[in-house]
Amino acid sequence: MTVNLGASRSYPIFLGEGILPGLGDETRKRVTGGRVLVVTNPTVGSLWGREAERSLAEAGFAVYRAEIPDGEEYKTLDTAAHLYDRAFEAGLDRSCAVVALGGGVVGDVAGFTAATYMRGVPLVQVPTTLMAQVDSSVGGKVAVNHPRGKNIIGAFYQPVLVLADVGTLRTLPGRELRAGIAEVIKYGVISDAAFFGWLEENLERLLKGDPEALTYAVEMSCRIKARVVEADETEQGLRRVLNYGHTFGHALEALTGYRVYVHGEAVAVGMVAAAKLSVLLGLLDEESYSRIEQLVRRAGLPADIPADLSFEAALTCMERDKKAQDGRITFVLPEAVGRVGFYPDPPADMLRRLFS
Incomplete structure (x- = not known):
């Protein structure tokens, strides 16, 4: 391609x-x-x-x-x-x-x-x-x-x-394979409900390293990303959909010194957190949230924000993220499996509930 x-x-x-x-x-x-x-x-x-x-x-x-x-x-x-x-x-x-x-x-x-x-x-x-x-x-x-x-x-x-x-x-070690699957799941959530459904049905093949399944997953992921990059090379608009899970994820990596989570694991936690925030804001239904959360967990990936992670520290970290503008955080939140939207500055009390 x-x-x-x-x-x-x-x-x-x-x-x-x-x-x-x-x-x-x-x-x-x-x-x-x-x-x-x-x-x-x-x-x-x-x-x-x-x-x-x-x-x-x-x-x-x-x-x-x-x-x-x-x-x-x-x-x-x-x-x-x-x-x-x-x-x-x-x-x-x-x-x-x-x-x-x-x-x-x-x-x-x-x-x-x-x-x-x-x-x-x-x-x-x-x-x-x-x-x-x-x-x-x-x-x-x-x-x-x-x-x-x-x-x-x-x-x-x-x-x-x-x-x-x-x-x-x-x-590839199993942990690294699972971390990559987190990004594959991301593509299904942001852009392709049918691909997400394929992942639900074929996850075990991916986890076992089936070459045919891996080739298809890589091809679909690259095609989705290529379409986005072609439309918005320098992340002025549409390309921001690729940041789904990364606002929380990058904060989690930074606050744990890049030594506790590999990148895909942090993104997995971030994707579930963003989906939960979307439910709290009335943007995503519980069934779709459950599908996202369960696929992440079935992949052997972490899905929960650590209990000892400080909300204040995480918020400060997200406000300093390169994706923030003037300290305002824009979250990529799922509206359905296969579709996301951009939502700036959700209420702090909603964000805090994710840490409780």
Whole structure:
């Protein structure tokens, strides 16, 4: 499929099982320089690095590798600075590419580096987690975190291609697979009731790693996200639907030091909280809320706001979120399964009830 953003910035998404060996040829079609820097982490590098690098070398690239630690706490300017050093050492110029081989942290930091090194070099996204395949590798958001908030320092920077080999999901730990399913559920809630119904019927296949089910889930998720990004690349309006669950979720991640929840788990809690808020505001019926909550729980994901989480601290964190405007929080709330709306500044007493 293709993300259509005009002739100069549209890019393809290659999706399938066993397609990683085609990385070099597809990159060569879009990158004129002779060098690539493969950014990965030690785990992914040991599993898939050799195959990716062999493909790139066979396509005529001089291949260099930079490994960064795994974990949200390493998504920082310091890590980006390390990658700048490796890019300089490798002799990358503006015709050369950065290849992000890994999950969301690798994709975000490598993407931020590509966007800012020499004012921009080609970026190739090779996501190896379900979360990255359905979300962070598509759409051009790249960022690093700051002590005051998640993804505060970043840019919109589109890749030249995305290659998502669902075969890489075979080695994904169960927790990471479930975290990715949270984002898949999000797409059903915000845009496609039929897809949500498919998820209700096929969740066990996804949890077991069924390749056919995973391929369909990734394809549907990417198609939904591509439609949204094509209509609103820089999040001026419609693209904000993709933030469903993320206002609460980002606050939960920040207040627990990015060490308790992986991103998808925090989003799962945020989606259920937003759905409950929607019920309290009279926007969503109880049956639809129950479907959302039960699907999240069946996926083995957390659904409850921790009892010891401070409402005041969470509210302050949400007010500082990059999605807030002048301290006003706009929530993405489900109105039905398959449809959401934007609701600014819900009453504080309603928000507080979510924490009781």
